Amino acid sequence: MNDHVSALMADVKAKNPSEPEFHQAVQEVVESLSLVLDQHPEYRKGKIIERIIEPERVIMFRVPWQDDQGELHVNRGFRIQMNSAIGPYKGGLRFHPSVNLGILKFLAFEQVFKNALTTLPMGGGKGGADFDPKGKSDSEVMRFCQAFMCELFRHIGPDTDVPAGDIGVGAREIGFLFGMYKRLKNEFTGVMTGKGLTWGGSVIRPEATGYGAVYFAGEMLKTRKEELKGKTCLVSGSGNVAQYTVDKLISLGAKAVTLSDSTGYIYDEAGINREKLAFVMDLKNNRRGRISEYADKFKGATFTPADPALDHNPLWDHKAECAFPSATQNEINAKDAANLLRNGVYVVSEGANMPTTIDGVNQFLEAKILFGPGKAANAGGVATSGLEMAQNSMRISWTREEVDTRLFNIMRTIHEVCHRTAEKYGTPGNYVNGANIAGFLKVANAMMDQGLV
DSSP states (O other), rough: OOHHHHHHHHHHHHTTOOOOHHHHHHHHHHHHHHHHHHHHHHHTTHHHHHHHSSSSSEEEEEEEETTSSSOOEEEEEEEEEESSSSSSSEEEEEEEEEEOHHHHHHHHHHHHHHHHHHOOOEEEEEEEOOOOOOOHHHHHHHHHHHHHHHHHHHOTTTEEEEEEOBBBBBHHHHHHHHHHHHHHHTTTOOOOOSGGGGTTOOOOTHHHHHHHHHHHHHHHHHHTTOOSSEEEEEEOSSSSHHHHHHHHHTTOOOEEEEEEETTTTEOOOOOOOHHHHHHHHHIIIIIIOOOOHHHHHHHHHEEEOOTTTTTGGGGGOOOOOOEEEOOTTOBOOOHHHHHHHHTTTOOOOOOOOOOOOHHHHHHHHHHOEEEOOOOHHHHHHHHHHHHHHHHHHHOOOHHHHHHHHHHHHHHHHHHHHHHHHHHHTTTOOOOHHHHHHHHHHHHHHHHHHOOOO
């Protein structure tokens, strides 16, 4: 790191102690931006990086609720409104026991650049609570969501802040949250995305992040005159992102052989076909079961239980050409990255947010493989949320074909911008630099135009 970046990171760590994920996200971006600051001293003079790092607003509140047995609980809720230079805050809500201020700040920071890359007018934000929906009844989840929205509604709106879903916040939770917002505000507006199709939602929204990650991988392969057809792919996770990554891979003639959840992972050498994917979707979306049931159902597959004592994830230790990390942050460490490279993987398209550690990313960049960072590769989800916002504003609904075409064109444009920007700043093929710099320039120029606010 150069002296400016080192001083900046020292300040970030001093002001934000015990937030390692936030430190990691900031470091990755500012290391890329050292290439820009020498050519644009006006950004340094205007303290643009320092202002982007600092959230415009952090909202933290208690969420009291009652379970089915009448016992009272208190959780902590958050909303990080990171940057609104190019549009209203936009980003998901995460309900998971691991949620804390540092994780949400990292996600909100990443969201600023991701949203800028989509070509749509959206700022960056993120929120959630340390509530675990797993094992809760629908009534308990409803009561929590209503209690959560009783505070959040004061801070959001279609032209202010538009939340969406994330880990632990699916169609059920979005419905409960939106219903309470509508009752409190007495208005029906596009204040949330990921809504049901009969009340303002958009087709392709559940599929969008997974589809987008596959589209981005396909665009990267085109630069080497290759395609996804015939490629073996490792996919982590088993939620929406993973499910629809596999769905699109099947459509394009590729073969996905893994899926996972918190209990472990399955490996199916024959590949996950339409029948097997339908089983996973029913298992996860309707029955809320565990991925181990896949191996019970399909005898050619094996299930490996998660082992916290291991210093690597064995899911990433199978022969393949492509990897789609689609579970959570830092699921690929340095050892995992080395295993992927050793086993022939040369395409990595991140479906999750920051799923690779800095050491892992550096290995991918040094090996010069096709590496699509999350803020570019998984931008399809928020891009389609932006399309949902546009449909809500116009009170219309587009067809599945129209939304999918728009999503594909957005992902192709993101790839072109990242590829071109990386070349312009002297690091051809480095999509990390391309994404960070392109996203930063759009936000930075808007902030310069709007003055010191």
